[in-house]
Amino acid sequence: MTEPIIQMKNIEKHFGAVIALAGVSLDVVAGECHCLLGDNGAGKSTFIKTMSGVHKPTKGEIFFEGKPMQFERPRDAITAGIATVYQDLAMIPLMSVSRNFFMGNEPLKKIAGISFFDHKFANEVTMAEMKKMGINLRGPDQAVGTLSGGERQTVAIARAVHFGAKILILDEPTSALGVRQTANVLTTVDRVRNEGIAVVFITHNVRHAMAVGDRFTVLDRGKTLGTAVRGEITPEELQNMMAGGQEMATLEGSLGGTV
């Protein structure tokens, strides 16, 4: 295996008296999809927020491309090439797709010494990128609010990739989606991974994880329960690990293996 692009070592995060993360380690290699699994409250969100610069870890080290890194704010992480797509905060519904696509990265054009938003360029790029991702737009000025949840996730992913993300963190991108839309997002994840981008995929749905994941790390109560490689673990084992083993096995029995 090649050198990991990011290594998180023994990350701890305390919020006052609450220990949200009690030493989590994880590394991600370029071109892999690393799934981060765990039940609600396991610390998944807190963990990725330390990776994307929203939280500063209380203890622990982050190595990015072999060098120790400290992110003071999300902007630093974005500049370094770590992009995060949040489940419901990816896009602004009232703004056009093109304005959303370039939000925070507006292309500029100088006229008489003053910088203006280059709408022509933005519109062309947006249409081309959307076409690549298989989304049909009425026009680049169509509001994001008219897109489906899956399409919004796809636009957000396309945006991150377009702006040179090396690591793409997806925070439960499929949890609110229908079957067809989920499939579309998973296809997009696969495409992005094949372009050599490291994907961190957060989910609590084992089937979604198994569909695209190369490696799986399970978090429970702020700790790493272990990392498994694709093919060496069954969905059932993963499910049990997530749910804390024993009780789940009995529950599963009574529910007939539907969970």
Added chain:
Amino acid sequence: MASDVKKSAAPPEDERVKEMSRFSKALIRPELGAITGAILVFMFFLAVARDTGMFSPEGAMTWSTVSAQFIIIAVGACLLMIAGEFDLSVGSMIGFAGIVIAITSVSWGWPVWLSIMTAFFLAMSIGALNGYIVIKTGLPSFIVSLAFLYILRGLTIFGAIATTRRTIIGGVREAAEGDWLAPLFGGTILTGSFQWLADIGLLDTFSRGSREGQPIVDGIPMLIVWAVGLIVFGHILLTRTRFGNWIYASGGDAQAARYAGVPVNRVKILMFMFTAFCATVFATAQVMEFGSAAADRGLLKEFEAIISVVIGGALLTGGYGSVIGAALGALIFGVVQQGLFFAGVESSLFRVFLGIILLLAVILNTYIRRMITGEK
């Protein structure tokens, strides 16, 4: 702007993406309601008040000037509302800035340019403080600026009485004589052209009195120049710059904007400062026009600004709106206020009209919002 790109990159048609009718497309422009409203208002007054002198040069100058006043504060309120915040202290800020100019120039004998600059500095600092408190506490700007509505009004009256024992301070015009900055707010431009129009007989002249031979409208007041300048500035800033995209984003969803790297706090605080700037422009022009400042000036102006903006198609929740729309909203405001006067209608009915048009505008905006976002 977008149509040529669309043709060049036409994707295969998706049967689920319904082609929008031209009418619906036009309807989701935020200005549409205000444009329709402005046309209706003009048609109405052309029908009922044509013979009253409302559309004569001096009549037109009165409603243009009144509209310009509304426009100046509406542009500030518009950008702030699109950025997702309100400022209810605009009216008190107008009184405050005016009194600052009068006290410093008349009572303390400062040069007027320094007084004006001081007023701008103080007002914009208070605007920044307003924004800072909103950002830091996370409280609704509605409540924070409501506090400033009272604080500033109280301070203004107190300051005026403590220094001059009056709430109306005159003598500013005399103090401003020969000042280099004051004409930027109180003067008129194009006086030569207007004299020329009068000389060739296109404009009526005074036939008696000390101003005999001078045109009855002697030029474009600086108020109107400021209004036009602010519309152009605000519109370009909002639609054609990076900062404009940040304004939309900050009001559309502040958290999503932050995650995308937009400096939301800076945008919002700057917009509070811009609103204070507009209020001070209004105050300075008014002080120069009347030659005096009064502690109760600007009463209810905050609501008139917000109403203009809402009539102009902006959403109260932020993230959507137009400066042109807000300006048209302010124009409707000014034309109706003056038009009812020309038509000899009881002036209290103006408020009835305002309430009704505000209600209609909000209902229309909610409908438009659903069309844009596809919500049910």
